[in-house]
Amino acid sequence: MSDSTLTAERIQHPPREELELGAVLHALSDPVRLRIVATLAAGGARTCGSFGLPVTKSTCTHHFRVLREAGVIAQRPEGTTRVNSLRRDDLEARFPGLLDRVLDTANTTTAS
Amino acid sequence: MSDSTLTAERIQHPPREELELGAVLHALSDPVRLRIVATLAAGGARTCGSFGLPVTKSTCTHHFRVLREAGVIAQRPEGTTRVNSLRRDDLEARFPGLLDRVLDTANTTTAS
Numbered sequence: 001m002s003d004s005t006l007t008a009e010r011i012q013h014p015p016r017e018e019l020e021l022g023a024v025l026h027a028l029s030d031p032v033r034l035r036i037v038a039t040l041a042a043g044g045a046r047t048c049g050s051f052g053l054p055v056t057k058s059t060c061t062h063h064f065r066v067l068r069e070a071g072v073i074a075q076r077p078e079g080t081t082r083v084n085s086l087r088r089d090d091l092e093a094r095f096p097g098l099l100d101r102v103l104d105t106a107n108t109t110t111a112s
Numbered sequence: 113m114s115d116s117t118l119t120a121e122r123i124q125h126p127p128r129e130e131l132e133l134g135a136v137l138h139a140l141s142d143p144v145r146l147r148i149v150a151t152l153a154a155g156g157a158r159t160c161g162s163f164g165l166p167v168t169k170s171t172c173t174h175h176f177r178v179l180r181e182a183g184v185i186a187q188r189p190e191g192t193t194r195v196n197s198l199r200r201d202d203l204e205a206r207f208p209g210l211l212d213r214v215l216d217t218a219n220t221t222t223a224s
Contacts, residue, residue, distance in 0.1 A: 021221050022141045025214070029137035095221070101213040102137070109133050109207070 011068070011075050011082070016090040019071040024095065027070035028102050033063045037072060040086040041103055047081045123180070123187050123194070128202040131183040136207065139182035140214055145175045149184060152198040153215055159193045 028034055032055055039051060053060055064084060067073040071090060075082040091099045140146055144165055151163060165172055176196060179185040183202060187194040203211045 021214075021218055022143050022146065025137045026141035029134045029141055031134050034134065095217045098213055098217050101209055102133075105207045105210050106133055 011077065013068060013074055013087075014071045016071070016094060019090060019094045021095060021098075023070040024072060024091070024098070027067050027072045030063065030066075032059075033067055033072075034102075034106050036063060036067065036084075037086065037099075038103055038106060040073065040084060041088070041099075047078070047083055049081065123189065125180060125186055125199075126183045128183070128206055131202060131206045133207060133210075135182040136184060136203070136210070139179050139184045142175065142178075144171075145179055146214075146218055148175060148179065148196075149198065149211075150215055150218060152185065152196060153200070153211075159190070159195055161193065 028037065032053055035053070036051060040046060048060060048064060051060070053063075055063070064073065064075065064082070067084075068075050071087055073084050074087050075084050077083075088099065140149065144167055147165070148163060152158060160172060160176060163172070165175075167175070176185065176187065176194070179196075180187050183199055183206075185196050186199050187196050189195075200211065
């Protein structure tokens with residue numbers, strides 16, 4: 001069993017049917033996390049370090065964990081980092097239209 | 113100046129243009145608060161004690177304050193209690209479609 005397999009096993013993701021609305025809304029309620037989600041929605045999977053967020057590495061790690069544990073993002077190990085992707089299909093199946101509504105609202109509110 | 117006027121002055125509400133998406137999502141991220149909002153959405157203004165919530169009075173007061181400070185509900189004094197109402201027009205103007213999307217999702221998720 002390789003190191004990367006061990007790392008992968010430690011990254012837990014809630015299954016689609018266990019995603020909870022409250023946890024997802026909480027995950028999206030922070031401006032930094034919302035920015036992460038908007039970036040992923042616009043451009044696909046990204047590594048943790050590539051977001052250019054104005055927060056410390058540990059805070060960044062915390063935000064990614066909140067998003068992952070709520071089921072908003074998936075993380076897979078790649079070398080010494082993690083690649084993040086939006087669980088759009090799972091979110092859409094569980095909470096139809098919610099993610100797009102929040103992202104549209106965030107875009108409109110920020111732009112105005 | 114009467115006592116009720118003094119009480120009314122202490123109840124602060126953020127103006128429509130200062131409502132923040134993060135604060136609103138956070139306010140809606142708790143199951144008890146979401147239930148309060150769904151009840152208000154279905155039936156208009158209600159007093160704090162009339163919701164029959166499975167929480168202590170102080171927890172209940174806390175939830176109403178979070179909702180009010182986020183701009184989700186308005187509270188006005190009536191005798192020794194407060195009457196709550198949903199700020200639907202303000203929410204709709206600021207975050208079009210968001211509240212209905214969340215409430216529909218909550219209904220669907222709870223029902224399934």
